Amino acid sequence: xxxxxxxxxxxxxxxxxxxxxxxxxxxxxxxxxxxxxxxxxxxxxxxxxxxxxxxxxxxxxxxxxxxxxxxxxxxxxxxxxxxxxxxxxxxxxxxxxxxxxxxxxxxxxxxxxxxxxxxxxxxxxxxxxxxxxxxxxxxxxxxxxxxxxxxxxxxxxxxxxxxxxxxxxxxxxxxxxxxxxxxxxxxxxxxxxxxxxxxxxxxxxxxxxxxxxxxxxxxxxxxxxxxxxxxxxxxxxxxxxxxxxxxxxxxxxxxxxxxxxxxxxxxxxxxxxxxxxxxxxxxxxxxxxxxxxxxxxxxxxxxxxxxxxxxxxxxxxxxxxxxxxxxxxxxxxxxxxxxxxxxxxxxxxxxxxxxxxxxxxxxxxxxxxxxxxxxxxxxxxxxxxxxxxxxxxxxxxxxxxxxxxxxxxxxxxxxxxxxxxxxxxxxxxxxxxxxxxxxxxxxxxxxxxxxxxxxxxxxxxxxxxxxxxxxxxxxxxxxxxxxxxxxxxxxxxxxxxxxxxxxxxxxxxxxxxxxxxxxxxxxxxxxxxxxxxxxxxxxxxxxxxxxxxxxxxxxxxxxxxxxxxxxxxxxxxxxxxxxxxxxxxxxxxxxxxxx
Amino acid sequence: xxxxxxxxxxxxxxxxxxxxxxxxxxxxxxxxxxxxxxxxxxxxxxxxxxxxxxxxxxxxxxxxxxxxxxxxxxxxxxxxxxxxxxxxxxxxxxxxxxxxxxxxxxxxxxxxxxxxxxxxxxxxxxxxxxxxxxxxxxxxxxxxxxxxxxxxxxxxxxxxxxxxxxxxxxxxxxxxxxxxxxxxxxxxxxxxxxxxxxxxxxxxxxxxxxxxxxxxxxxxxxxxxxxxxxxxxxxxxxxxxxxxxxxxxxxxxxxxxxxxxxxxxxxxxxxxxxxxxxxxxxxxxxxxxxxxxxxxxxxxxxxxxxxxxxxxxxxxxxxxxxxxxxxxxxxxxxxxxxxxxxxxx
Numbered sequence: 001x002x003x004x005x006x007x008x009x010x011x012x013x014x015x016x017x018x019x020x021x022x023x024x025x026x027x028x029x030x031x032x033x034x035x036x037x038x039x040x041x042x043x044x045x046x047x048x049x050x051x052x053x054x055x056x057x058x059x060x061x062x063x064x065x066x067x068x069x070x071x072x073x074x075x076x077x078x079x080x081x082x083x084x085x086x087x088x089x090x091x092x093x094x095x096x097x098x099x100x101x102x103x104x105x106x107x108x109x110x111x112x113x114x115x116x117x118x119x120x121x122x123x124x125x126x127x128x129x130x131x132x133x134x135x136x137x138x139x140x141x142x143x144x145x146x147x148x149x150x151x152x153x154x155x156x157x158x159x160x161x162x163x164x165x166x167x168x169x170x171x172x173x174x175x176x177x178x179x180x181x182x183x184x185x186x187x188x189x190x191x192x193x194x195x196x197x198x199x200x201x202x203x204x205x206x207x208x209x210x211x212x213x214x215x216x217x218x219x220x221x222x223x224x225x226x227x228x229x230x231x232x233x234x235x236x237x238x239x240x241x242x243x244x245x246x247x248x249x250x251x252x253x254x255x256x257x258x259x260x261x262x263x264x265x266x267x268x269x270x271x272x273x274x275x276x277x278x279x280x281x282x283x284x285x286x287x288x289x290x291x292x293x294x295x296x297x298x299x300x301x302x303x304x305x306x307x308x309x310x311x312x313x314x315x316x317x318x319x320x321x322x323x324x325x326x327x328x329x330x331x332x333x334x335x336x337x338x339x340x341x342x343x344x345x346x347x348x349x350x351x352x353x354x355x356x357x358x359x360x361x362x363x364x365x366x367x368x369x370x371x372x373x374x375x376x377x378x379x380x381x382x383x384x385x386x387x388x389x390x391x392x393x394x395x396x397x398x399x400x401x402x403x404x405x406x407x408x409x410x411x412x413x414x415x416x417x418x419x420x421x422x423x424x425x426x427x428x429x430x431x432x433x434x435x436x437x438x439x440x441x442x443x444x445x446x447x448x449x450x451x452x453x454x455x456x457x458x459x460x461x462x463x464x465x466x467x468x469x470x471x472x473x474x475x476x477x478x479x480x481x482x483x484x485x486x487x488x489x490x491x492x493x494x495x496x497x498x499x500x501x502x503x504x505x506x507x508x509x510x511x512x513x514x515x516x517x518x519x520x521x522x523x524x525x526x527x528x529x530x531x532x533x534x535x536x537x538x539x540x541x542x543x544x545x546x547x548x549x550x551x552x553x554x555x556x557x558x559x560x561x562x563x564x565x566x567x568x569x570x571x572x573x574x575x576x577x578x579x580x581x582x583x584x585x586x587x588x589x590x591x592x593x594x595x
Numbered sequence: 596x597x598x599x600x601x602x603x604x605x606x607x608x609x610x611x612x613x614x615x616x617x618x619x620x621x622x623x624x625x626x627x628x629x630x631x632x633x634x635x636x637x638x639x640x641x642x643x644x645x646x647x648x649x650x651x652x653x654x655x656x657x658x659x660x661x662x663x664x665x666x667x668x669x670x671x672x673x674x675x676x677x678x679x680x681x682x683x684x685x686x687x688x689x690x691x692x693x694x695x696x697x698x699x700x701x702x703x704x705x706x707x708x709x710x711x712x713x714x715x716x717x718x719x720x721x722x723x724x725x726x727x728x729x730x731x732x733x734x735x736x737x738x739x740x741x742x743x744x745x746x747x748x749x750x751x752x753x754x755x756x757x758x759x760x761x762x763x764x765x766x767x768x769x770x771x772x773x774x775x776x777x778x779x780x781x782x783x784x785x786x787x788x789x790x791x792x793x794x795x796x797x798x799x800x801x802x803x804x805x806x807x808x809x810x811x812x813x814x815x816x817x818x819x820x821x822x823x824x825x826x827x828x829x830x831x832x833x834x835x836x837x838x839x840x841x842x843x844x845x846x847x848x849x850x851x852x853x854x855x856x857x858x859x860x861x862x863x864x865x866x867x868x869x870x871x872x873x874x875x876x877x878x879x880x881x882x883x884x885x886x887x888x889x890x891x892x893x894x895x896x897x898x899x900x901x902x903x904x905x906x907x908x909x910x911x912x913x914x915x916x917x918x919x920x921x922x923x924x925x926x927x928x929x930x931x932x933x934x935x936x937x938x939x940x
Contacts, residue, residue, distance in 0.1 A: 055696040057615045062741040067884035073871060074879070077736040080619025080772060106832070124625065132655055175655055176633060185625070185633070189857065192626050196861025201851070202626065203619050204771055206861075206868020209886070214831040214867030224860075325693060357743060359693025362706055478832035 017041040019551050023560070033524055033568055035559065036364060037540065041551050046559065049533070049540040051524050052362065053370040056325070060355040063514045068094060068483055068506050069210060075502065075516055076204040083203040084117050084195070085495035086502070086516060092274070093502045094210035095281040097489030100481035105469040106212030107276035109477055111294070111462045112225060113198030113205070114273065114493075118455035119232055120191035120202075121496040122391070122448050125567055126243075127173065127184030130445060133561050134246060135173035135181075142547045142557040149253045156248075157241035166249045169242055180242070187235050190228045197225050212478035222466050229459055234423040236453045240431050243449040247442050254546050261441030261562030263539045264302065267393035268376060268385035268522065270313065270501060271297030272494040273458060283340040283490070286310045291403055294458050295494060296411070298397030299376060299385065303435070305400040306378060310492055311341065317501065317517070318348040318382055320373040323366070323526035329354035335505045335513050336488055346377075350503040350515040351488065371521045373528035382528065386535035387498020387519045389444040389567040391451035394494055395433050408457035418453045421460070441539075441558075444565035485509050495519050497567035523566045536563055604644040606789045607676040608782070609668055609717070610727075612651060613698035613710050614682020615737040615746050619772035620728035621652045621681060626857050627779035635783060643783075644790040650679075662699045668717055675722035675761070677785055680714065683730040683737040684752045686745030687711050695744045711752065718753055723763040723785055726750075727778060732767035732802065733876040740880050748876075750802060763788075763795070767802030770849070771873035775857050777807050777850070801876055803848065812844035812863065812870045815853030824910070825903020827896055837864050839896055841886040844870040 022036040038048040063074060072090035076083035088110060095102065102110075132138060140147045150167040163169045163180075172180035192202045198215055200206030207214035215221065250257050273294035280289065290297050290310030297313060299306040307313060321328055329347075336351040338344055345351055362368050375382035387393050395416050398404055402413040410417045415434045422428050433450040436443040469475070484506065491502045498519030505513040525534035533541065539562050547557050612621050624632055634640055636648060649664045667673050685695035687709045697707025718724055726749040729735035733748040749765050750757075758764050768781050781804055787793040797805040813819055821827070821836035822845075828835040838845065844852070844864045852865040863870050872882040879885075923932040 055613070055615065056744065057737050057746075058743045061743050062737075062739045064741060067886070069886045070884055073885050074736060074739075077617055077619075077771065080617035081622045083617060083619060128625075128653065137655070175653065176636075182633075189626055189628060193858050193860045196856045196866075200861050200863060200866045200868040201856040202861075203617075203622055204873075206863040207866060208868075209831050212832065214837075214869075216832065216834045216867055359690045359695065361692050476830075476832055478830055480830065 017551070018047060021554070021556065023556065033563075035536065035540065035563060037559065039545070039551075044545045046540050046543045046545065049537045050364050050368060051526060051534055051536040052368045053524060056357055056359070056370045058355070058357065060513075060515050061357075063511050066511050068097065068504065068509075068511050071502075071504060071511065071514060072208060072210070075514075078516060078518065079495070080203055081121055082117060082496040084113065084199055084205045084208070085493060085500055086518070087199075087205050087208045088114055089491040089493045089495075089500045089502045089516070091208055091210045092281065092491030092493060093489040093504050094491075095489070096283055096491070097487040097504055097506055098210055098481040098483060099281075100211045100479055101280050102212030102276070102479050103474065103476040104276040105217050105466060105474060106477035106479070107274055107279070108462050108466045108469065109198050109213045109215050109217060110208065111273045112459055112466070113195055113208075115455045115459040115462065116191050116194035116198065116225075118496055119452055119459075120188050120195060122452045122455075123184055123191060124188035126445070126448050126452070127181060128175075128188070130448075130561075130564050131173040131181065131184070132175055133557060133564060134170060134250075135175065135178065136167065136170040137174055138557065139170055142549060142555050143254075144548060146253045150249065153249055153253075155245045157245050161238040161242040161245075163242065166245060169246050183235065187232060191232055194225050194228045197221055209478060211481045212476075215477055217466070217470060217475050217477050219470065222463055222470070225459075226463060229456060229463070230423050233420050233456050234425055236456055237420060237423070237426050237429050240449050240453055243446060247446045250442055256544060257442065257546060258438050258440055259544050260546065260558050261444070261539045261543060261565055262438050263386070263440075263535065265300060265439045266383055266385050266535075267300040267388050267396055267439065268313075268499045269295065269298050269300075269387070269393040269397035270492040270494055270499040271295055271310065272394065273462075283311075286314075290492070291401070294404060294406070294409075294461070295394050296398045296401040296403050297492065298401055299378075300393065300396050300400065301378070301383065305397070308397065308401045308403075311339070311343070313376075314490060314492070314501075315339065315343055315345065315349070316376045316378065317350060318346060318375045318377045319350060319353050319517075320348065320375055320382065320528040320530075322373055322529035322531075324369050324372045325358050325360050325367055326372060327356035327358050329356060340488075350501065350517055351490070351505060351513065353515055354513075355515070369526040371525045371534075373525040373532075373534060374517055374522050375528060375532075382530060382532065384525075384528070384532050384535055384538065385499075386439075386523050386539075386566065388439060389448060389565055390494060390496055390498040390519065391447035392439065392444045393498060394451060395447050395454070396435060399433070399435055406458075406461045408460050409454060416450070416454065418450070418457045420453065420457060441562045441565040448567070483509055498522060520568055524568060536566060539566075604675075604790050606644045606646055606722070606786055607664070607668070607673045608646060608648045608650065608679060609665060609673065609676050610648070610650040610679040610681065611665075611698055611710065611713055612681040613696055613713075614680060614731055615685055615696055615744060616682025616728070616730050617772075618652075618681070620731075620778065621650070623772040623775045624778050625652070627775035628858060629776040630779050630783055632779060635779065635786070640783065642790060642792045643786055646786060665699075665713065665717065666702070668720060671720060674720070675789060676720075677723050677725055677782075677789070678717050678721035679725045679727055680731045680749055681727045682710065683734050683746035683748060684711050684714065685709075686747065689745050714749075714752065719760065721759050722761045722789060723759050723766060724749060724753070725766045725768070725781070725785065726802070727768055728773050729769040729771045729873055729878055732769045733878070735771060736879055764798055765802050766796060766798065766804070769803060769808075769874040770851075771878070774851050774854060776854065780807070799848075803874075807850055808848045808874065810848070810850060810853070812847045812849045812852055815850055816844055817852065817865050822896075822899065823903060824907040825896070825900045826907070831867065831869075834867075837867075837869050838892045839888050840869060841871075841888060842869040843872045843882055843889050845895070846889070846891070847872045847875055849874040
């Protein structure tokens with residue numbers, strides 16, 4: 001087999017074998033992702049990584065001149081797995097621009113829908129997509145010695161989840177044949193039914209509007225949701241300990257695995273679930289109502305909370321070019337020189353940016369992606385924040401702020417406690433997510449399972465509040481509004497896989513500028529104008545490799561686990577070449593054995 | 596009559612989600628339960644041929660082998676295969692270099708291979724082309740006025756009269772995204788047809804399966820009776836008919852209110868969401884602004900007004916009567932039900 005290897009200068013070929021490898025497309029994300037690397041098989045480390053996106057659709061261009069009330073119907077279509085997060089974020093921004101405050105019950109209904117989205121999406125991703133990277137078939141093929149250890153290792157929580165050894169857990173995650181894999185697929189369906197109860201249809205909702213919801217709130221609606229939620233809680237009482245066992249085992253079986261996918265702790269969370277008691281969607285009060293969200297916004301740098309003020313978070317956003325296929329907008333119009341509080345707004349802020357596509361040849365020494373590079377400016381540096389796949393940043397930010405305290409959930413300052421009530425097969429159960437030592441692959445994945453429990457616990461609170469409204473006779477879910485001639489708005493929430501913002505400028509009653517910034521561009525972006533790599537690039541570059549295969553049958557499992565830990569919408573078919581396009585992969589289709 | 600045994604035919608399903616898409620149609624298919632994707636893959640429904648999916652969403656493999664299936668199909672080594680297209684087709688001819696959307700790299704090149712290039716290579720070899728979702732069928736959201744990519748649907752790209760080598764027209768399952776069971780059921784039908792166990796799939800003039808898209812939203816909407824009674828919602832949270840608030844249900848071909856979104860749950864106007872016409876070739880531009888009353892809505896709702904009020908009044912009299920129990924249900928020593936033992940015996 002011809003493998004293109006180049007000795008590094010200053011080292012011998014035996015010590016350092018640099019091989020170019022690429023995975024393209026990583027098709028399970030919105031906007032295909034490709035990962036291009038140079039791997040040092042001598043040192044067993046990734047020497048260099050570039051991340052590229054192969055799709056451009058042009059939302060910000062074709063939304064110009066459209067009716068602002070259409071914004072969420074359109075922007076939902078950005079994403080096929082969390083489109084509703086876009087719809088929610090868009091109506092938050094519309095509410096601000098239109099000056100409308102939905103009835104409390106409308107906001108609780110939307111929160112219930114969004115909670116169901118987290119429950120569904122994290123669930124299918126964790127078990128049916130990420131889980132496959134840890135399943136028996138995969139571990140046997142990439143790390144036979146780990147498989148041997150897994151067979152011998154008793155699962156500490158076997159009494160709760162029912163799998164005696166770690167190997168049993170891994171077998172349960174085998175595609176289609178694994179019983180936990182199938183259980184999760186079923187859970188992904190009834191959680192989507194919960195979603196449809198509140199938002200009409202998945203994944204592009206029908207009942208979400210500026211001003212509230214079209215959902216008719218009745219006892220039946222909430223009971224139908226409740227019964228499914230309790231089934232999910234039963235499922236999560238097993239899923240959390242199961243994943244703790246699996247992930248703890250990875251550290252134990254592979255000393256040093258904490259450095260896989262590790263990067264500096266640079267996390268952003270824009271907050272999720274409004275509290276209608278406080279949220280009036282007025283920008284001037286955003287600092288206050290942002291802190292009342294049931295997932296607390298925050299920027300976390302080196303483990304310290306920099307801010308949890310949404311106004312400050314908003315003003316710090318910068319969109320940089322550098323390696324993407326766009327022309328700059330420096331000579332073009334600035335829409336919003338100052339925010340409603342009088343603070344100056346940067347030219348590189350989403351309110352003021354322009355999208356000027358320029359398709360061109362892909363060149364890794366120059367421009368190589370359709371993704372721009374969003375950064376957060378702390379007054380000194382343009383920080384390449386990542387989202388930790390969503391849950392890691394959410395839990396970290398919420399834990400540090402210590403503001404959420406609703407009985408079912410309590411943020412303690414260094415942890416988050418989640419209390420789940422009795423269900424059919426099990427008694428009341430509490431979980432505590434503690435701030436980890438690292439921002440790495442395993443902790444991104446672990447946080448996901450805890451956040452599924454968090455979303456379920458939050459939904460219990462939203463149900464309590466919904467029944468309160470209903471039983472007090474306050475059944476309205478929508479509030480009328482008029483569209484002003486000129487206005488600005490912004491919405492902040494957490495899409496399933498992390499930070500989401502929508503910025504809108506209205507002129508003459510039409511959309512003059514609209515820029516959504518979803519999580520995947522924050523994570524998957526290329527090197528910016530200062531040469532700072534994006535988070536995928538950063539996390540993969542320097543990643544130690546534990547796979548036992550050599551270059552001849554290398555699967556890149558540690559790299560794939562790392563990329564998938566960020567939840568790039570949906571992972572899957574990743575395509576690998578060595579050197580001059582020499583294929584070294586063999587295919588293992590999960591459906592093949594059944595066909 | 597004997598039970599149809601599983602067929603020995605192997606049908607490959609090659610799925611390219613790399614149009615201008617959101618992957619929502621792939622995600623939708625995982626929500627289907629009638630049938631579920633695992634039931635199709637496992638041949639768990641009588642009469643199905645063997646099926647092998649090359650569907651990136653749940654693909655185990657992380658290798659070039661996944662793309663190899665597509666290269667093999669190009670060489671005629673995967674017959675028969677159904678080519679599933681997801682996403683609108685960008686017009687790659689309107690620019691001098693680069694790409695709007697790619698799927699892997701061109702053979703022997705470091706540059707992406709475009710979606711349209713794949714379609715040019717594979718469509719002529721496919722047993723059938725299945726366009727999943729409104730982007731792939733008619734262009735959809737990304738083909739909206741003012742779009743920079745020149746996006747279009749498969750019917751525009753391949754031609755409305757296009758037929759596969761097996762004589763199958765482009766099969767269109769529109770919806771933004773597709774209703775999960777509409778998609779899985781259409782796949783099931785095509786597989787039965789490929790196995791010789793069903794006749795040519797019946798499609799309407801826009802390529803839609805007739806049994807799924809033969810009726811309007813309104814005809815299947817449980818709020819249709821409010822329309823009949825002249826009761827129209829004035830706020831979006833009202834349980835009444837939404838036509839005056841932007842619902843296009845009376846004119847849009849779609850079965851969602853009848854079928855629900857999944858497991859009979861959810862939908863559009865039946866649960867408070869205006870129909871924005873997402874299954875139609877004219878979507879989205881002909882329905883925008885979405886929240887304005889459709890042009891015909893005012894006339895038809897005015898006409899129905901007087902009739903509806905009268906009908907509602909008459910029905911309320913009847914309901915009032917039916918809401919009362921018959922007078923013979925009472926305590927006491929007298930039986931007043933009309934029972935007469937001598938006559939009855």
